[in-house]
Amino acid sequence: MADYRYWYDNEATPAQKIIADKTLTPIMDNLEARNGESVVKYGIDKQVKDKWNMVVGAQFQLNKHWMLRSEVGFLASRTSYLLSLNYRFLGIKKKSTN
Numbered sequence: 895m896a897d898y899r900y901w902y903d904n905e906a907t908p909a910q911k912i913i914a915d916k917t918l919t920p921i922m923d924n925l926e927a928r929n930g931e932s933v934v935k936y937g938i939d940k941q942v943k944d945k946w947n948m949v950v951g952a953q954f955q956l957n958k959h960w961m962l963r964s965e966v967g968f969l970a971s972r973t974s975y976l977l978s979l980n981y982r983f984l985g986i987k988k989k990s991t992n
Contacts, residue, residue, distance in 0.1 A: 898922050944970040951976075958984065 899922075902914060951965035959982050967974035 944972060946970070947972045947974075949974075958982070 898918065902911065902919070906914060946969055947967050948969040949965055949967045951963070953961065953963045955961045961980040961982065963976070963978045963980065965974070965976040967976075
């Protein structure tokens with residue numbers, strides 16, 4: 895709560911203070927009045943927007959160290975892109991004794 899008061903007094907812009915006065919300050923005042931004896935109840939209605947997503951990808955190994963990978967996801971309202979460049983460390987080579 896002290897962090898909120900510090901932010902409000904020292905860092906908040908006038909526009910932020912107007913919004914905070916309407917929303918955050920009453921909540922903080924109620925929490926301070928309860929002296930740590932607060933119970934916050936909330937609920938979430940979480941559902942998947944679309945059941946399916948199509949993903950198409952490719953992987954190409956340039957040599958034994960470098961690999962390029964890409965994916966594109968699409969269908970309905972979802973769109974995703976992935977592009978990665980990987981480097982593989984092969985480790986320490988042992989000296990052969992002849």
